[in-house]
Amino acid sequence: MLAESLALSALLFTIGVVGVLTRRNAIIIFMCVELMLNAVNLSFVALSQLYGASGQVFVIFVMTVAAAEAAVGLAIIIAIFRHRQSVNLEDINLLKG
């Protein structure tokens, strides 16, 4: 059971990474990031079988952070959209040095 769970977790994580790297839409990238977080959560839960409950506790923390991140991140995306009429990352390079 453990191996399958970890394989699923790795698959989900890879999908998330590929999504972040290849997509241009900020919302989709954002969702892919969430996917990666949840992939990690899955591996935490799976591994808690071996190492005790602290993995499960960590998952709670991650979910809390993810929720906060979602709130802030989506707010930023909305703000950007209002500003630029676009959520395409090609159009957003405010961090350019």
Place this chain on the structure above:
Amino acid sequence: MQLPTEHATTGHPLADTIARLAWLIPVLPLLGFLLNGFLSLRAAGTPGPADPSASGHGHGHDDHGHGAHGADAHGHDAHDDHGHAKRHPAAGLVSLIGPGVLALSFVVALLVFNAMRSVGEMHAPYVLTLFEWMPTGSLSIDVAFQLDQLSMVMILIITGIGTLIHIFSVGYMQDDPGYPRYFAYLNLFVFFMLLLVMGANYPLMFVGWEGVGLCSYLLIGFWFSEKANADAGKKAFIVNRIGDFGFLVAMFLMFANFGTLSYTGVGAAANDLVMGGALATTICLFLFLGATGKSAQIPLFVWLPDAMAGPTPVSALIHAATMVTAGVYLIARSATLFAMAPAAQLTVAVVGALTAVFAATIGLKQWDIKKVLAYSTVSQLGYMFVGVGVGAYTAGVFHLMTHAFFKALLFLGSGSVIYAMHQAYHATHNHEDAQDMRNMGGLKKYMPITSALMWIATLAIAGIPPFSGFFSKDEILASVFARTHGSTLADATWLGIPGSVVLYGVYALGLAAALMTAVYMTRMMIYTFHGPNRSGSAEQPHLKEAPMIMTAPLIVLGVLSALGGLVNLPLVFPFGPKEILHHWLEPVVGQGTLLVTHGEAAHLSHSTEYVLIGTAVAIAVIGIAIAYTRLKPEALVPAKDAVPETGIEKTLLNKWYVDEGYDKAVVQPTLGVSRTLLWKGIDTGLIDGLMVNGTALLARFAGWMGSQLQSGRVGTYAWVLLIGVLGVLSAFSFR
């Protein structure tokens, strides 16, 4: 570094006499400086508004008309505005303080002189220590005055002639708006000059040395609104500083090797030196470099002729009678040291002789009356250096003294002439040059006293007996001749030439200079006082003798110039007390002379001496005769009509182009190198441009490189992140 001889002075015979108050001699002029300086500033300066930046600078034109340009704003000399320029408000008080302090100082000097004579033979100097100046480590320099026979002679010359010239100045400068400032500077000068001759150690002499240079700077540039005057003052100071560098190095050498800088200490240490050794020679040559600066010898003589830009009494006091002789005093003061360095002594003599001839050639063709006298001063100073150079210190100091008399007289006399010319030109609103001899001529008719007195001085400087210059000049030439045999100088070699040959050369140069001196002085007298008058018919009625306050000092100097020779009559002289000055100076410089002459009081045989005297007098007479027969004052035209000189005359008039040469060889290259290479090249170019701003540029470039990675595209960042993560992971897995 207290030396035994200095301790001994507490029990010195002079310690209980008026000599204890000798510090008053320099302090009185200092007091005069402070008072006059205060009066000058109080009258000239009023403090400005409390807030200078707020009140702006738009105002001011209303109260500044052209009336304010004053007597010193233009013209060659001060007196353009005589007549309508009103006297300085503090002039009365200043006329009292200025010459007054000096007269008092002279009285104290006389009293001290009297005390010194009454204690009889005095072999150790009386050192009056006031306070410690720079005590640190093994260095101990006191502010101390040394009274001995040499400094006494100098003190008397300075305060005596100084008093006369101060009195003359009361008349000469009376209408100058800078009247208190003038006397302040003059008093300060006398203070420093007295410090120079009274100091008991080299550093204190150096204080006076630089101090007189400073006053000379201030007085040459007294009418500073004329750029040429300010330039001349600056030039004098800087050229003198080159000499001062030599003086400083000589002091460093003395301290490093003797551990002391007091005269007594150095004199004692000098006795232990090796005769002709490198150390003594080096010290003496550096000292001589100092002397060439202050006393205007080759190669540093260029400042003195320019110094004539100052008021004429200043030229008389500073640039003829006192300050410029400081170099001679320095060498006489270091007699023992120089006696140990025959090569240095020969250098002094040769440079002196060359200067004497060189300056005399220039003096032959000058038109400015003061320039003639300036080059004559340079030439006569050369004579003095010949004297002290061959170890005839008495002869050198003797000539210094007689020269102070007759050259002060000549300068003051020329001052009277210029004053008269100025008054005349002023009365007719003519702007001709009042110092050009081509504009003078026939002044004897208008200024008989000045003319007669200046003739006395001219005969004295030319060396006609029985006037003072004859005795001193003859003694120098006789000493040179005597040294050609049986002296350390004759035995030494100089640049590979045997000393005796060098001395014969010096003697010949001395005779040549004597001939030219007679020529150019007679020329000056003929052009100024004889022949037809060239001032212009309108001016002639206004030409007259200067007021009594100016003529009286001239008369005193005339008497001194005529009779000054009595102070040191030669042994061959048929009657009278002989060699007074020689015996007087014996305790100070006697040892130095004896070392040169192998311990014998070398005297020429009477017959030789008569021949030498005869030669010298014959040459002077020939010189005067040449001038009389060859010069045609009737053919001279006023300066404005004169045709420019050509050939050698032009070269002489332009002083052999030495100034131009120095400018091209030294001044311009220094400025050029400083500006182009050092400042623009190294400073702003290499250090600032390449290194400092280069570093900044490098940092900026690195930053720019880094900033190029920050494309601002999140996608790129994510890829970089992924590659980084994979890199780290692989680093961990394939360790």
Place this chain on the structure above:
Amino acid sequence: MTQFLDGMAYNSWILPALLGLPLIGALLLLVQGSSNKGDADAAMRSARSLALWIFLAEAVLSIGLWWSVDVSSPDWQAYVDAAWIPQWGVRFTLGLDGISLMLVLLTTLLMPLAVLGSWTSIREKTSSYYALLLVLTTGMLGVFMALDLALFYVMWEVMLVPMYLIIGIWGGQRRLYASLKFFLYTMVGSLLMLVAIIFLGLMAGQGQGPNFSYDAVLQMTRTAAVPGGFWLFVAFALAFAVKVPMFPFHTWLPDAHVEAPTAGSVILAAIMLKMGTFGFVRFAVPLFPDIAMHPTVRMVMLSLAVIGIVYGALVALVQPDFKKLVAYSSVSHLGFVMLGIFAMTVESMQGALVVTISHGISTGALFLLIGMIYERRHTRQIEDFGGIAKVMPIFAVCLTIVALSSIGVPGTNGFVGEFLVLIGSFPTQPYFTLIAATSVIFAAAYLLWAVQRIIYNPLVKPENEALKGMDLNWREIGLLTPLLIAIVWLGVYPKPLLNKTEAAATRMVRSVEAARTSPTLINTRAASAAAQQVR
């Protein structure tokens, strides 16, 4: 006087009080400044008078040090020692000897004059300006007093920031460039010094936590081997050489001087440059005597000093801007100090200290005078002036006296210092001294030429004629008078000053000589390592 001071235990509180008072004053000024919004003129008036009172109080307080400090004692005087950051072994240790005493007094006595010098020229953000001056004072005094290396470093940096702001905010046209250059130049040097200080502190702690105490570090470098001693010396020397400034680290100085406001220039020249030479005297040389006196190192330092002397003078000769001219003349004068320090005789060391003080007085006075004429004419280009002596005679007299002192004419302070440096250096370093002595010629040339072009020559420009009636006012005369008196006093009677520093200078020269020559004390391994590194 001594009894009176002892009666109130003066020595036990004076140094912290001198450091604290300006900080309190700075706070007061800021409070006053924020309550005084609106009327800029009234704000300026109240700020400057408050600042002046604080500086005067500071000066009066410090004067007691002249009597209370026993300069002949080998112990630190007015010593204060308290824990500050115990975890890092940093202590709050203050103390004086004869050398630092004179520098502290120079600082406290000069600051009121600097305030008076900017009395009317600073019109914006006055309370911040004076508050910064006060903080700067604390920093400068701290540098002279600190006997803990970490504290010294803190004070070194504390003084940097206010000066950066003073130049950057109240400066001239290119103030940003100049202030940044000043800051970065100094920073590069001082960061290396920080590394060296931390290294020394860790070494001195001997495994029981760091110890930054000056005495402990000195004890250590004199007895045990310090690895990499050469590089430690270089780190210190670089920091101080930038500050002095020695050729070729001097190019920040002309820019900083030209752009700084008058008080900034005065403080920069009169006090802050002395931090560099003081650093050499207190730290770089005594801590590493064998390296500082190593023939090659010494040769390099002396060469740079002498190059600075001649080079500074020659470059000053051709400067069109009077402030820049004085800046380059500072390079030349400070070269004398370095020559005196590295010639390492009692006379030359004493001379170096006299130059330190007298350069502070005469260059400070020169910058004040430049400030005064700038306020009236709004230019510093020498060519713009001419004939000023006719319209401003008092200014002309003051400028002449100060210039003569800077030239080193005997009878002024400038001569005493230069003479002692040269005569003291000659026995050990004759050739360097010979070259250095030529600067007497150049100094006369550049300053007299400049003075001539400013106050002499014909008065032809209408702007200059308009200066009539605008001569120095009573405030300016009053603030110059103490400086003029000091110029003559130190020139005629420098003995009190020499006596104060004699013992400390002698001790330092002796201890350096001893450490260099005695085989028991010398750190032979480090010396030979240094020698190899030098090669």
